[in-house]
Amino acid sequence: MNATILSPTDQNIAAAAKLLREGQVVGMPTETVYGLAGSAFNESALAKIFSVKERPTFDPLIVHVGSDAKSLAKLAALALVDPTRLSTVAAQRVNLLIERFWPGPLTLVLPKTARVPDLATSGLSTVAIRMPRHSIAQSLISAAGVPLAAPSANRFGRISPTSAADVFDELGDRIALILDGGRADVGVESTVVHVSESGELTVLRPGGLAIEELAQTVRAEVRTYNNRAKDAAENRVAPGMLESHYAPRKPLVLLSCPLFLLTQLQQEALRQLAGSARQVGLLMISGSEQEAAARLEAILARPVTARCLSRSGDLSEAAHHLFAELRALDGSSAELLIAENCSEPTGLGHAIADRLGRACSKKI
Numbered sequence: 001m002n003a004t005i006l007s008p009t010d011q012n013i014a015a016a017a018k019l020l021r022e023g024q025v026v027g028m029p030t031e032t033v034y035g036l037a038g039s040a041f042n043e044s045a046l047a048k049i050f051s052v053k054e055r056p057t058f059d060p061l062i063v064h065v066g067s068d069a070k071s072l073a074k075l076a077a078l079a080l081v082d083p084t085r086l087s088t089v090a091a092q093r094v095n096l097l098i099e100r101f102w103p104g105p106l107t108l109v110l111p112k113t114a115r116v117p118d119l120a121t122s123g124l125s126t127v128a129i130r131m132p133r134h135s136i137a138q139s140l141i142s143a144a145g146v147p148l149a150a151p152s153a154n155r156f157g158r159i160s161p162t163s164a165a166d167v168f169d170e171l172g173d174r175i176a177l178i179l180d181g182g183r184a185d186v187g188v189e190s191t192v193v194h195v196s197e198s199g200e201l202t203v204l205r206p207g208g209l210a211i212e213e214l215a216q217t218v219r220a221e222v223r224t225y226n227n228r229a230k231d232a233a234e235n236r237v238a239p240g241m242l243e244s245h246y247a248p249r250k251p252l253v254l255l256s257c258p259l260f261l262l263t264q265l266q267q268e269a270l271r272q273l274a275g276s277a278r279q280v281g282l283l284m285i286s287g288s289e290q291e292a293a294a295r296l297e298a299i300l301a302r303p304v305t306a307r308c309l310s311r312s313g314d315l316s317e318a319a320h321h322l323f324a325e326l327r328a329l330d331g332s333s334a335e336l337l338i339a340e341n342c343s344e345p346t347g348l349g350h351a352i353a354d355r356l357g358r359a360c361s362k363k364i
């Protein structure tokens with residue numbers, strides 16, 4: 001198979017919706033990253049999503065709903081969520097979050113109904129739901145007439161795609177159609193929030209919606225899930241939060257302090273890691289590319305190409321560019337990649353630090 005990238009005309013959206021109704025999968029733009037969409041109620045479409053991505057079936061999918069599903073009652077009417085398993089406080093919080101942040105980069109993990117196939121949820125009793133803000137995603141859901149399960153449209157463990165061309169690079173040989181919705185606006189995936197039956201909120205994955213905004217809205221504590229906790233019960237809550245993910249093909253070393261503050265010992269460790277690499281790619285969150293490249297060239301004594309995510313250090317702008325720049329460096333002639341991390345993250349910095357932490361092969 002060789003995917004066709006189509007502009008999002010009404011006719012092309014109708015063609016994509018037809019494939020979805022027939023149980024096929026298609027590349028769909030969203031405001032966070034591109035998704036690999038299939039009907040959420042069709043087991044064979046769900047099985048295709050897992051096989052096309054080579055994704056293990058223990059990692060559940062997010063179900064994308066249309067803009068008319070803007071309350072808990074409407075999610076129940078779609079046969080997605082079982083609201084009887086939520087306390088009054090939990091139901092109020094869910095409605096508040098939906099009202100405030102949908103459509104947008106917030107995914108809610110809620111009690112599922114029996115109608116949602118176990119394949120979509122990896123056998124969990126919950127289902128992850130989000131209402132995308134991208135108008136093409138909304139048109140596609142509406143034309144297909146069903147909620148769409150869609151993980152990011154990359155091969156499992158690799159960098160998420162933020163353009164139709166990226167989806168083609170990842171899955172072009174495995175799917176028939178990719179709708180081109182332009183460069184993804186947010187650039188990192190949605191923030192995934194688990195809502196317990198009593199109404200406790202836990203961020204399972206930091207993402208495009210800042211955690212601070214969530215906490216302000218519900219006026220309650222929002223916990224963050226500790227991926228490294230070896231608590232079996234917690235691992236059942238967030239089965240897909242793997243330590244290695246979003247990885248480039250080339251080795252990526254993550255700096256635990258700013259480039260300009262590296263100690264002699266760290267510089268020596270970096271030289272060792274650089275080994276015989278003839279060229280090095282450097283990813284910076286902020287600052288000047290020229291200055292950063294010159295600094296690293298002085299340490300490593302070899303050519304460095306530096307890319308900066310936001311000259312002024314605006315973390316939303318940095319998140320927007322993160323995966324695209326990582327992908328560009330991965331495709332460049334650099335043989336080793338080095339990234340500066342987001343120190344003391346706030347806002348979208350949590351998502352950036354999370355993605356870089358999982359993308360790297362080594363930290364110094």
Ligand code: TXA
Nearest residue numbers: 032034035060061126127128151152189190237238240
């Ligand atoms: O922005 C996004 O969320 C993108 C776009 C395409 O919408 N989608 C996305 O999907 O990032 P994916 O499959 O790459 O990531 C979904 C995450 C995984 O970490 C998965 O484990 C978690 O959501 N998840 C899904 N259902 C869950 C559930 N019932 N309980 C806990 N975690 C769940």
Ligand code: MG
Nearest residue numbers: 151152153160
């Ligand atoms: Mg993904």
